[in-house]
Amino acid sequence: MTDVLILGGTGWLSGRVAERWADAGASVTCLARGGRDAPYGTTLVTGDRDEPGAYAALAGREWDEIIDISSNPVHVAAAVEALEERTKHWTYVSTASVYAANDASGADESAELLEPLGLDDEPDYGRAKAAAEASVRSALGHRAAIVRPGLIVGPGDPTDRFGYWVGRFALAGAEDVLVPDGTDRGAQVIDVDDLADFIVAVGRARWTGVANAVGDPVPLDRMLRHAAEVAEHTGTLRPADDAWLEAHDVAYWMGPRSLPLWLPADLPGFWTRSNAVYRLLGGSLRPLRETLARTLADERERGLDRDRRSGLARPDEVALLAQLRGRTA
Template identity: 70%
Template sequence: MTDVLVLGGTGWLSGRVAEKWTVPTATPRAAGASRGASGRVGPTGAAVTCLARGGREAPYGATLVVGDRDDPGAYDAVAGRDWDEIVDISSNPAHVASALEALAGRTRHWTYISTVSVYAANDEPGADESAGLLALGDAGADEDYGRAKVRAEASVRASLGFRAAIVRPGLIVGPGDPTDRFGYWVGRFALAGDGEVLTPETTERGAQVIDVDDLAEFVQAIGRERWTGVVNAVGDPVGLDRLLADAREVAGHTGAVVPAADAWLEAHDVAYWAGPRSLPLWLPADTTGFWTRSNTAYRLLGGRLRPVRETLERTLADERKRGLDRERRAGLTRSDELALLDLLGDSRA
């Protein structure tokens, strides 16, 4: 039996990773893995332990060990045994470093889930894993998300060398997304019905998404095969016009789509990408490289990329369950959107 420790395991992505390990499933072939008669790696299951703060259940079949990673003894309950695989997703460099200090010597393989936000430049289309990373300042200084992940990656490489895989996902999407970014569009089109929907201009804009279940399946596969290296876990680039058109069709929206120019949106305090009062997935024009990163390595490793339309359908079902008009972490409220549409109409009159 394979023994797996997931640091977390009760959150959105980490919970799905734990679940993939507990449920025997056939998964895509990682590079170097042996093939069965079907050409796919056969079913596997594992004994999974999730180390988390508590308050949420571990996936069915996994064992929950309660531990706060801010506490000095957080790993005591899991450091006295050996593991075949450890998975960490933390963006807190101190948590990553302390986990490595306690556990690096007790595992055969470690998978760290990082992010494409570690890259220094976003203007080079098709850049691969060799692209330069963000520069680090003094240790302990306040760092943004990307730099925090760079520092965590450095700790993983220093402690584990060739026993680690570093996975750099792009925008993770799908049912249960706590960031509310991708689901905003299919949910908003559904909420609007035959009403107007405000969008950014989509010319030469795009997105690069990966379904959360495809990513979790990939993380389980490379952990099982103990693959080592760095890989961008990103989808194929898709034009924002195509993505919004698919979201609109899936949602059954029949109203008008009203685009606004970047300058107009910025002047009216609408933010790029994410967060309150934003238009999610909208990026500045000079960041083409952010949504066109190479996924060649991911595909060579057998990573799955389901059709974006399938993910939109799954996401809409989840949005309906959670409430199309609920308070969101990203996007415009419907009332704010309608007010902006009125202002935009006045400016064009």
């Protein structure tokens, strides 16, 4: 039987990875703080990675595969030090945000990375992941896979970015929806379940190397049209240009009072990374409409008008639409 250790295993992505390994017949152990159940068929070992001795309960065990998705480079370095000699293969789930530049289209895994985050540096997600990658490569380069996802989407997404659009179109119904001007903008998404399948596949094959786990580039206008159609929205999409949105304090990409997935015009590389390695390794990408439909079902269950981590509250959006109509009247 394959012995798998997941550092985490109770979160959104790591939980799906744990489920798939268990479904494949592996003996799966999840190391997590507790407070959330581990997936059915797995074993939860409680451990706080902020505390000394977090891995003591795993002493003496040998693993065929270890998976870590942490963005805390201190946690990753400590795990590598404690467990590197106890596994045949290690998969680290990084991010496409480790790349130093986003101004060139079609860049692959050989592109320059950000400088790794230092212990005394201000927090930075991309640099933190770069530091974590460096720890894994230094100790386990010949036994490690590094997977760099782009925007992970689908049911259960805690960031509320991708789901904002299909949820908003469903909530608006026959009313208008504010959208960014999508000229020369796009998105590159991967369904969480496709990503989980890929992470398990590289672990089973003990593949070593680096792969961008990203979807095919899709123009933003097309993605928004698909979202509206899946949600059966019958209102009008009202585009606003960058200058107008910025002047009205609407943020790019994510977070409160934002239009999720909308990017500045000078970042074409952010949504056009090469996924050739992912494809060559057999990574699958389900149709965008399927992911949108799955996401809409999840959005309805969670509440279309709930408070969100990303996007505009509907009353704020309606007020902005009124101002936009006044400008164009």
